[in-house]
Amino acid sequence: MAGAPDRLLLRLEWQVVRRLDGRVLGAYRTPYRGSGLDFAGLRGYVETDDARRIDWNATARLNEPQVRQFTEDRELTLWLVLDRTASMTVGAPGRGKHDVLAELALVLARLFGRGGNRVGAVLHDGATTRVVPPGTGRGQVLRIGHELARTATAPPKAGTTDVAAMLGTAARLARRRSLIIVISDFIGTAGWDRPLLRLAHRHEVVALRVVDAADDALPEVGLVLVEDAETGEQLLVDSGDPLLRARLRDAVAEREADLAGRMRRAGVPLHRIDTDRDLLPALAGVAASTRWRRT
Structure with a gap:
């Protein structure tokens, strides 16, 4: 019997991948083709x-202008940086x-892990980091799926999302220029502006911010015990209090503006x-808004 990652991938291939394939990806353009690395x-x-x-050294030796030639690099390496925190x-x-x-993660890995393209993944749960080295094909997608299943069944670790650590791990692993897609809610510690700038300077970086309605609004249900998913801190609040609701709206707007500003300064597209x-x-x-789109 097929495991959960196998069933999920099969469903996504029918419901999403087939509709996307060829429509938006297909033959893509990257900013790194042409000069090559070899x-x-x-x-x-x-x-x-x-x-x-x-090549001025060769030109001086041969007394005739010489140009360096490189093997054109058409393969793409994609790193998926995945937030698995509480x-x-x-x-x-x-x-x-x-x-x-x-x-x-599975849709992107399936779309890119073909035609010689390599896909790797970094899964960060706050306490540990799991790495799936880059590979190709459907089997590689399933390897990433099995790691996702393992982190989903493990109890969430206490502590806030360390975005800087996630980005730093990606920078250490991606030795060649790559497309790096960070998938997170970006709810966590501050101080990740410099790691993001360094990463975006060398690679093409795209941020996908996953948002649930519970992140932005508190339902009016009277007294409710709210808990911070990452720190475990609990607080009893009156969800109908107008002042509380106004403060929450202001905090959400401030968080949105701060995140958008950080991404804009680094030149990183942010998608909700x-x-x-x-x-x-x-x-x-x-x-449609990134440089790996279809030509």
Whole structure:
């Protein structure tokens, strides 16, 4: 009998991947093609060549302008940086933020893990980090799916999301220029602006922020015991208190503006993914606004 990751991937292939495949991805453009990373040799300079590719040492030795040639790099490496901390467990059963993250990760891995493209994953749960080294094909997608299933069944670790640690791990692992997609609710510690800037300077980075209705609003149900999913702190509040509700709205607006500002300063596209909406238009929007879209 097929395991849960196998069934989930099969469902996503029918419901999402087939509708997206060829429509938004297919033959994509990356900003790193053309110059390549593998040196292939030298040849004589011609007028149409880019002068920046002249090898001045070889030119001096041969007394004739020489240009460096590189093997064109058409393969893409995608790293999925996945937030599996306690705040990602918020949401309705079967449609919580961690469920939506799993679907996003499998769809992206399936779409990219073909044609020689390599997909790896970093799963961060606040206390430990699991790494799935880059690989290709459907089997690689299932490996990522099995790691997602393992983190879903493990009890969530106490502590806030360390976004800086997630980004730092991605920077250490992605040695070649890559597309890095960070999937998180970005509810956690501060101080990750510099790691994000460093990562975006070398790689193409896209942020997918998974949001549940419970993140932004408190239902009016009278006295309610609220608990911070990451710290475990509990507080009894009157959900109908107008002052409390106004303060909550202000805090949400401030958090939204702060996150958007951080991403904008780093030049990182930020996309909101709501747990109660279809993934297809959200993923199509991601593809349309990034440089790996179809040419």
